[in-house]
Amino acid sequence: MELIVSGMVGESPCLGEVLRVLAKVAPTDSTVLVTGESGTGKELLVRALHANSRRAGKPFVPVNCGAIPRELLESELFGHEKGAFTSAVRTRQGRFELAEGGTIFLDEIGEMDLSLQVKILRALQEKEFERVGGDKTLKADVRIVAATNRDLEEEVRAGRFREDLYYRLNVIPLHLPPLRERGEDILLLSDHFLRRFCRQKNRETLRFAPDAQDLILRYPWPGNVRELENFMERLSILCEHDQIQLSDLPRKILDNAGVAPPPSVVAAPAGFRWPRLTDLEERSMGLKEFLDTLEEKLLLEALERASGVKNQAAELLGIKRTTLIEKLKKRNLAGE
Secondary structure, three states, rough: OOOOOOOOEEEEEEEEHHHHHHHHHHHOOOOEEEEEEOOOOOOHHHHHHHHHHHHEEEEEEEEEEEOOOOHHHHHHHHHEOOOOOOOOOOOOOOOOOOOOOOOOEEOOHOOOHHHHHHHHHHHHHOEEEEEEOOOOOEEOEEEEEEEEEEOOOHHHOOOOHHHHHHHHOEEEEEEOOOOOOOOHHHHHHHHHHHHHHHOOOOOOOOOOOOOOHHHHHHOOOHHHHHHHHHHHHHHHHHHHOOEOHHOOHHHHHHHHHHOOOOOOOOOOOOOOOOOOOHHHHHHEEEEEEEEHHHHHHHHHHHHHOOOOHHHHHHHHOOOOHHHHHHHHHHHHOOOO
16 A cells, blocks of 8 residues: 655655654554654654554544643543533533544643643553543543654653653654755755745746755754745745745855855835846947946036035045046046
């Protein structure tokens, strides 16, 4: 059977190894613990695990244990009976019941209180639980998959995570590597995201200029795939060219590579138009001749406005008096 990995893009050996293990463990009911830095795509991996399992036709229920207030998390997971607490005006099913027959994904499980970890351990070992305020034991036919960006072994040593739960969760460990270790996957992902965002905005797909592409590869991406995705969306909106240049990259990427930011183009004030190539073509001039003519006109205008006083004319032009005299001599205008 072909592995379904929707949304996961990459050809690096380290990602390939993760997917190889995924293909073996997905058809089983073994508990999996996914680790990796924030933004590496842990939920995508867990969704792929569910999609390739025998439970694929049943619910996939994610729970972010770090986003739900601790006092509400037990009720969110296991449900509650009417009257169990002040706001419990009716009986409510929890996520374990909603995931019946399918997969429940406990994301950021390292944030969970020790008291609730005991109940998760029971749900894992005994496949049963009670609603908050209830005395009826309910069965839990669910596959539990957990993820964290913490070092759970260190959390166990520090007494913040139960050792028995850690070993029960860590039957099959899957570690998602950070983006900085995935090499050319950075470019594959960049292209994937740019195609998607440009298509959404009805514009031609952007491409990186070679020097900009080199800097993208060298940047460590501390926010991992999530940071890269957000940046590609920003480029799809703000980049005004067909090709992404160094000037389109943020300062942090340039600084990381030790590259000075390219000089910014000064915006033209209202009513002003910068010279264009058509101005040269209309006058049958080359660039040097055009610039010399332009400079001469500005020199003469400054002298006229300063009534011939060279100090004042130099001040108007923002140059030294000696520089002005040299320029006038070069054009045989020193006597004017």
